[in-house]
Amino acid sequence: MSTGWRRVILLCLGILGGVAAWPLTELIVGAQGSFPSYLLFVAVLGAAVGLLMGAFFGSAAGIFARVGSRILSGMLVGAFVGMIGGVIGLLIGQAALFLIGGVFLDSYRSFQTIGLPIARAIGWAFLGIFVGAAEGFRAVSGKKIGIGLVGGLIGGLIGGAALEYSRLYLPPSLPSRLIGLVVLGLAIALFYGIIEHSMSFGTLRVLNGRLKGKEFILNEGRIRIGRARRNQITLEPYENLADRQVQIRFRRGEALLTNLEPKYPVLVNDRPVKEHRLKYEDVLKIGSAKLFYSYE
Amino acid sequence: MKTKSNPKATVAAALAAALLLIGAADAFGYNVRLSQIDPSRLLLTQNVRLYVSVTDDRGLPVEGLGAEAFRIFESPDGQNFQRIEGLSEFKPGAAAAEGITFLLLIDNSGSMYDTVEGQPTEDAGRMRITHAKNAVRTFLGSMTQPKDTVGLVSYNTSYTLLAEPSGDKSLAAGFLQGIERPDPEQAYTELYAALTLAVEDFSGFGGRKAIVILSDGENYPYLEHSGSPHPEFGEKIYQYTEPIRACQEAGISVYAVNFAAQKDPNLEAIAVETGGTVFDARDQEELARVYQSIHRQVAGEYLIGYRATMAPAQKKYVRVQVQENGQSRQATRFYFSSTVFGLPLYKLSALLVIPLVLAFLLLWLISRLKFEKKRGPATLEVLKTRVGRAQTRVIPLSSAKTVIGGSRSADLTIAGNPGVKEQHATVVYDSKKKAYTVVGSGDLTVNNRPVKTKVLEPGDVIDVGGATIVFDDGEV
Numbered sequence: 028m029s030t031g032w033r034r035v036i037l038l039c040l041g042i043l044g045g046v047a048a049w050p051l052t053e054l055i056v057g058a059q060g061s062f063p064s065y066l067l068f069v070a071v072l073g074a075a076v077g078l079l080m081g082a083f084f085g086s087a088a089g090i091f092a093r094v095g096s097r098i099l100s101g102m103l104v105g106a107f108v109g110m111i112g113g114v115i116g117l118l119i120g121q122a123a124l125f126l127i128g129g130v131f132l133d134s135y136r137s138f139q140t141i142g143l144p145i146a147r148a149i150g151w152a153f154l155g156i157f158v159g160a161a162e163g164f165r166a167v168s169g170k171k172i173g174i175g176l177v178g179g180l181i182g183g184l185i186g187g188a189a190l191e192y193s194r195l196y197l198p199p200s201l202p203s204r205l206i207g208l209v210v211l212g213l214a215i216a217l218f219y220g221i222i223e224h225s226m227s228f229g230t231l232r233v234l235n236g237r238l239k240g241k242e243f244i245l246n247e248g249r250i251r252i253g254r255a256r257r258n259q260i261t262l263e264p265y266e267n268l269a270d271r272q273v274q275i276r277f278r279r280g281e282a283l284l285t286n287l288e289p290k291y292p293v294l295v296n297d298r299p300v301k302e303h304r305l306k307y308e309d310v311l312k313i314g315s316a317k318l319f320y321s322y323e
Numbered sequence: 324m325k326t327k328s329n330p331k332a333t334v335a336a337a338l339a340a341a342l343l344l345i346g347a348a349d350a351f352g353y354n355v356r357l358s359q360i361d362p363s364r365l366l367l368t369q370n371v372r373l374y375v376s377v378t379d380d381r382g383l384p385v386e387g388l389g390a391e392a393f394r395i396f397e398s399p400d401g402q403n404f405q406r407i408e409g410l411s412e413f414k415p416g417a418a419a420a421e422g423i424t425f426l427l428l429i430d431n432s433g434s435m436y437d438t439v440e441g442q443p444t445e446d447a448g449r450m451r452i453t454h455a456k457n458a459v460r461t462f463l464g465s466m467t468q469p470k471d472t473v474g475l476v477s478y479n480t481s482y483t484l485l486a487e488p489s490g491d492k493s494l495a496a497g498f499l500q501g502i503e504r505p506d507p508e509q510a511y512t513e514l515y516a517a518l519t520l521a522v523e524d525f526s527g528f529g530g531r532k533a534i535v536i537l538s539d540g541e542n543y544p545y546l547e548h549s550g551s552p553h554p555e556f557g558e559k560i561y562q563y564t565e566p567i568r569a570c571q572e573a574g575i576s577v578y579a580v581n582f583a584a585q586k587d588p589n590l591e592a593i594a595v596e597t598g599g600t601v602f603d604a605r606d607q608e609e610l611a612r613v614y615q616s617i618h619r620q621v622a623g624e625y626l627i628g629y630r631a632t633m634a635p636a637q638k639k640y641v642r643v644q645v646q647e648n649g650q651s652r653q654a655t656r657f658y659f660s661s662t663v664f665g666l667p668l669y670k671l672s673a674l675l676v677i678p679l680v681l682a683f684l685l686l687w688l689i690s691r692l693k694f695e696k697k698r699g700p701a702t703l704e705v706l707k708t709r710v711g712r713a714q715t716r717v718i719p720l721s722s723a724k725t726v727i728g729g730s731r732s733a734d735l736t737i738a739g740n741p742g743v744k745e746q747h748a749t750v751v752y753d754s755k756k757k758a759y760t761v762v763g764s765g766d767l768t769v770n771n772r773p774v775k776t777k778v779l780e781p782g783d784v785i786d787v788g789g790a791t792i793v794f795d796d797g798e799v
Contacts, residue, residue, distance in 0.1 A: 032694060036689060036692075039685070039689060040686070040689070043682040043685055043686055044682075046678045046679075046681065046682045047678070047679050047682035047683065049675075049678055049679075050675035050676060050678055050679045051679070052664060053667070053668055053671060053675055054671065054675070056635075056662075056664050056665070056666075056667045056668075057667040057668060057671050059633055059634075059635045059662070059667060060633050060634055060635065061633075062633055063369075063633070064369040064633070065365060065366050065369060065631075065633070065662070066366055066367060066369070068633065068662070069366065069662065069663070072662075072663075072664060083682075083686060086686060086690065089690070090689060090690050090692075093693070093694070093695075095690065098690050117663055118366070120663050121366055121662060121663050122366050124661065124662070124663055125362060125363075125365060125366060125659060125660075126363075128659035128661055129362065129658065129659040143637070143661065146661075147661070147663065147665070150663040151663060154663065187663075190664075190665065191665075194665065202668075203665070204664060204665065205678075232706075234781075234782035234783075234784065234793050234795065235781035235782030235795050235796075236696070236781070236782075236798075236799055237695045237696055237799045238695060238696070239696045239782075239795060239799075240696065241694060264695070264799070296770045296771040296772060297769075297770045297772055308771065308784075308791070309771065310770040310771060310782075310783075310784045312782070316782070317780075317781070317782025317783070317784075319706070319784060319791075319793070
């Protein structure tokens with residue numbers, strides 16, 4: 028799967044996450060009057076949105092790696108972390124909304140067209156930040172958390188404003204919350220897709236065999252490559268490599284490749300290596316697979 | 324809830340309704356004012372705090388009322404009010420220790436350079452503005468509470484915020500010194516506009532707020548008297564009801580210090596309707612008491628806490644009713660209560676389950692997608708070019724010889740790169756050995772190693788003048 032496809036799938040997951048979260052959101056919002064307090068109401072709502080969006084984003088790594096079990100485990104962990112993120116994010120978002128909304132209400136200067144959308148966008152931004160960062164917490168990756176923070180922040184701002192403006196200017200038959208949630212998911216995915224590349228340590232592109240054309244984005248400090256599915260980069264269809272063959276560590280701007288299994292040779296630019304400091308455009312041969320290390 | 328109504332009209336209607344409610348009165352001798360609603364603990368504790376001022380017909384605080392004298396109601400629409408049973412907090416005089424933010428508005432229009440009686444004068448000592456400046460100094464000098472802050476505004480044709488509210492009283496005093504007689508274009512008096520704008524400037528400050536306006540009460544709008552649109556407000560002329568409405572919504576009292584011989588009825592209405600008072604500037608003793616009077620009024624306020632309802636609404640209306648001797652007087656204000664996800668739909672449908680199921684179904688389908696390559700022909704694929712551009716990105720190696728070069732007749736043309744020869748490299752297919760060999764006539768690297776010729780392996784990276792080309796035999 029190329030980077031382009033990867034982005035398309037991320038966008039699809041973002042949209043689906045928003046669509047999946049919508050019915051539950053409507054159900055909970057509809058029951059607001061039955062909740063004993065705003066605290067519980069907001070926490071439950073945040074948990075529901077975070078759980079579903081987290082599950083969909085959590086599935087991404089498994090889908091890219093083409094490992095069914097990792098899709099499921101990613102969804103479960105994503106749902107759990109997303110749920111916590113959703114609760115924290117929505118509570119902070121609601122606190123911000125109450126605070127800012129109160130100020131705009133007092134100043135009553137274009138409250139509906141400017142004040143409320145701004146206040147709501149800021150509220151949503153906090154939700155976005157925590158839901159977006161959930162995938163990073165799931166992968167225990169600082170870089171991924173950073174990517175999610177930025178994507179979620181921008182996605183939340185746009186999603187919150189979209190909810191308010193679609194409610195104001197579009198026909199009432201259109202479900203504005205659905206639009207807002209889809210925009211939130213879409214924006215998180217879009218920025219994730221864009222920023223993921225620029226915040227990564229580069230990519231490894233497969234040059235031959237069944238996975239030819241697939242690009243692995245190197246966005247974790249330690250990447251392991253081998254036949255087994257527990258590796259970040261699984262080269263299952265290839266021969267002459269161990270379950271865990273290679274490790275690449277990124278530290279202080281350097282990428283250090285280590286051959287973990289001397290039984291099989293690992294070649295960089297046609298030379299066998301045990302340890303090697305990688306530079307961009309190096310050609311790696313791991314088993315029968317060839318990979319191109321670059322940064323675009 | 325979804326409506327297609329004009330948002331501005333909705334706000335105007337809501338404000339009008341609020342104004343009506345606030346203005347509702349009977350012959351009961353008390354004035355009830357909801358000075359402030361503090362919903363800052365709403366999210367964490369579900370509690371809302373109200374600061375309620377009850378004054379008699381002389382504007383003096385009514386003390387000694389018990390919790391039973393107050394009734395609290397809440398409404399999501401301003402129409403249907405629900406009685407709140409039981410108060411979570413009741414403290415008379417709770418705001419006494421709190422600081423007050425004062426905004427002093429000094430009239431610097433042409434008429435302020437007349438005498439108090441309205442006669443033109445060149446004697447600075449007899450001018451209204453001199454009295455007004457002295458009054459501000461007296462006020463600043465009498466400010467004794469360390470938590471209080473004060474800001475200064477001057478207004479005429481324009482509204483100018485001279486000093487933001489701050490604890491440093493000398494700041495406002497310094498700016499007071501710099502107020503000078505305006506030129507004729509600036510000499511008009513936008514009194515009602517200035518008050519309305521002051522409320523907006525105040526909106527960012529929390530806690531108890533009061534406007535002290537030093538004026539001769541005259542509203543002399545630019546548009547009406549010059550015949551030209553106002554440089555900032557255009558065709559708009561502010562009415563005296565606008566600052567009243569703005570102040571009531573924001574819980575700000577206006578205290579007016581009058582510098583004309585006659586009390587202006589509109590200025591008096593603004594002060595009284597917002598819970599303030601008019602002071603006579605000629606009475607030096609009264610002037611010295613302005614600050615203490617305001618403090619006494621705030622100190623007499625009742626703090627009432629209650630548990631908020633959960634009815635969905637963008638803003639909740641709160642009504643306080645004070646009962647005494649079988650009579651009642653009430654005040655209504657609203658606070659912001661919108662949630663991040665907004666108001667519920669009119670009705671929920673079981674069809675809502677469809678998008679949820681559909682989303683999971685599509686996720687399952689995506690997870691089934693295989694992005695794996697199938698067996699195909701041997702190819703050369705250009706990954707990137709540092710200089711120039713490749714005419715085609717992928718070419719099949721279908722003939723015995725495939726030429727890579729700068730020439731148009733080459734099979735794979737790298738155009739616009741002077742470092743690439745016409746026929747820079749050739750990939751030769753040996754059908755007996757079923758092997759591809761690259762042969763260079765110019766500088767050539769394969770897998771970053773300089774070579775003249777090399778038998779290619781699938782995935783080998785050929786570099787021709789900075790163009791990165793991948794060879795693949797098509798096997799999987």
